[in-house]
Amino acid sequence: MRQKRLGAELRKLRERAGVSFEAAADVLECGKAKISRIETGVNGIRPVELRVLLKAYGIEDQALSDALLSMAREGRTRGWWNRYGDVLSDGFADLAELESKASSLQLWETILVPGLLQTPEYMRVLFRRGRLDAPDTEIESHVAGRVHRQLALDRDDAPEVWVVLYEPVLQAKLGGQAVMRDQLTHLANMAQRERVTVQILPYGTESHRGMNGPFGIVAATTPGMEVVRMETMATALFVEEEAQVSSYKLVFDQLRAAALGPAPSLELIRSAAERL
Known part of the structure; x- marks a missing residue:
């Protein structure tokens, strides 16, 4: 990458x-x-x-x-993601590489909490349901790889992370009440970090611009180098053409303009956790 x-x-x-x-x-x-x-x-x-x-x-x-x-x-050095080469596709290895050098991340999610903000138990539920009959060792390798990805947020030069979540993300019952409660509590804690912003787009919002599905915009430390990523069950796909990246940036700006502000969004996340 x-x-x-x-x-x-x-x-x-x-x-x-x-x-x-x-x-x-x-x-x-x-x-x-x-x-x-x-x-x-x-x-x-x-x-x-x-x-x-x-x-x-x-x-x-x-x-x-x-x-x-x-x-x-x-260009030819090996990153930590090479340790998980047996389970990480080239696309996810590329995503880990991008995140390790990112200056900012803008994430829009409609169904799931973004991978960088997930708890290990929440991850295990997703990997078990997404990879039928996968052995526990493979599941744990996927979890370890994703947890390692999250270390990008703990760097001294951690990227600015701006997340917009569709409200149904908070209402899911993935893994049961305990798993979801812990996940929402973790999300609320992460939302209070200095370099992390989380906004919720209310369920009743009409004709929002994110109807084509989730995506992320990764800006590298190199000036002007931005990539749009979309994750599938098997890999991550990338859009690098400048005009298309600009279109996604416009969509994200419109989504966060339509979403609740960070403070009311945090209260909504906490309320959803308390109900569980």
Whole structure:
């Protein structure tokens, strides 16, 4: 995923600079196919080559150059998610990678509490029902992987997390009353963190913009690098095209504008927990 993000950024920089494939290949003294493989994330790029390209593209922003060089150096390093390679699909490994470097996360959920805010027992219910006949060891590996993902929120430079939940998320009885009560109590506690905001979109809201389903917007520390992610039972899917990402950002802005504010949302979460 790091190679894909780096390649996509290099393509944008090349196009903005008006440099052709052929000219970029001449700069690196290579074939056009190599430039294509770098920009599509198939191949990585050595830092020394990256510096040459950035100079050719007229990049003078030192912060941007440093961020891209860091991505090039880290492109082949192994992250903690590699330990769960037997159960994590490439999509979920990519999601863990994105979250580990994120500067902000914007999440819209219609049915479930977002993975980063789930309790282990709530996770176990979801994994058991989503993976029929899976052995307990596999379930526990999935839980451990998701718990490890949540450590992104404990970093010194933890991302800003903004969550909008559809009210039915609070009314579900996943795993029974005790599991759901503990989950809502945990959600309320997380909502009081300095860098976490949770809003509830009331059930009676008419014609809201989130009817096409849940999604998340992950903004990386590299300027202008944002990805939309959608999770399925088996993997995570990503939208990286700039115009489409902008459309999702507009939808999210409209959802949080229509939702209850953080304070009344917190009271609603607590009330739902108390009823259980």
